[in-house]
Amino acid sequence: MRVLKQRKMYEAQQETLYNQTFNLDQVAFAAEGLKDAKQTMTALQSANKELKGVMRTVNIDDIDRMQDEMMDLMDRSNEVQESLGRNYNVPDDIDEEDLLGELDALEADMGMETEPNAVPSYLQPDKETELEEEMTLPAAPTGQAAAAQPNWHSAPMEDELGLPAVPRASLRG
Template sequence: MTQASMTTDNLQNTMITVDAMKTANKQLKKTYESLQDEMLDLIDKSNELQESLSTSYDVPDDISESELDAELDALGEEMDFENEMTESGLGTPSYLESDQTTTDKLPAFIDEPEQTPAKIAE
């Protein structure tokens, strides 16, 4: 009797283990398919990147790396200078600054008397 009970318990445990393995196998297959899809997407992106890197932009052969570096440095210095001017308040020229007194007035016409904003609102 005890041996039959143990055999039944072992069979139940085996069935539970088999069910767990089936469930795990299904989940692993889903994960594997998902990884394959992601890998194919990454391969496509990699191919696009390789294609864009291999594209020739018809850059003349007589341009040297040192000239390009110098131009990049000059652009960086120009950006730094503009940032410093903006931070110090000297960056915006007077002709670009808006004047509030001129925006409140309407243009004066030759045949009409000048009106103030208070008279217009009436």
């Protein structure tokens, strides 16, 4: 029993010490907060004095005038850039509908050319020229006449100097 009484007494003393320590920590925290507040107040006062001194030298009317001048200069600069960027070859009276029509026609032409194995119209031969070429082509040699012909494919295409080779059959010597 005596041990239980001592234990309760120690627990009560321990609780009192914890409370006292907590109170001391709270006071120290409050004191530190006040010191920080005082430093902040001093900094704000010095900043206030400095701002007042600077504001005496700044005139809002001067700032507004400067802003207006800057806007005028920017407008003049844009006018100069537009003038320099003018295109001399494009007339002013171009109809936008005509341009869109031409663009649509070009897109349609390009759409036809994107089909597989499609040849652009500017690379396709004329029908008349194609028929004439078919009529004038010689027939391929057959039989002994073909054997008598020189083999052009086995002859070198260039000589040692890089010039076109002369066929052996045409050399006389």
